[in-house]
Amino acid sequence: MTKRRKFSDQFKAMVALEALRGDRTIHEIAAKHRLHPTQVSTWKKQAVEGLSGVFSEGAKPHGPSECEIKDLHAKIGRLAVENDFLAQGLKR
Secondary structure, rough: OOOOOOOOHHHHHHHHHHHHHHOOOOOHHHHHOOOOOHHHHHHHHHHHHHHHOOOOOOOOOOOOOOHHHHHHHHHHHHHHHHHHHHHHHHHH
């Protein structure tokens, strides 16, 4: 019995883009990457369906959230205090 292969997201995207380009047939792409043609077609379909999410208005905002910003400010404060403490120790 063979084990199931797991593919990375990057690999799936690469294969889907190759299929979307249309330079080669689905069967040629599948043979090149040792995949079943149905799998290539599925990844191509998922890529096409997911493209609408890239351009949607309600997409995730870029950058850190407010909670992450508060945590980072707290960490900066702790590091500043530690830095001042260590700097005073070096002056002695």
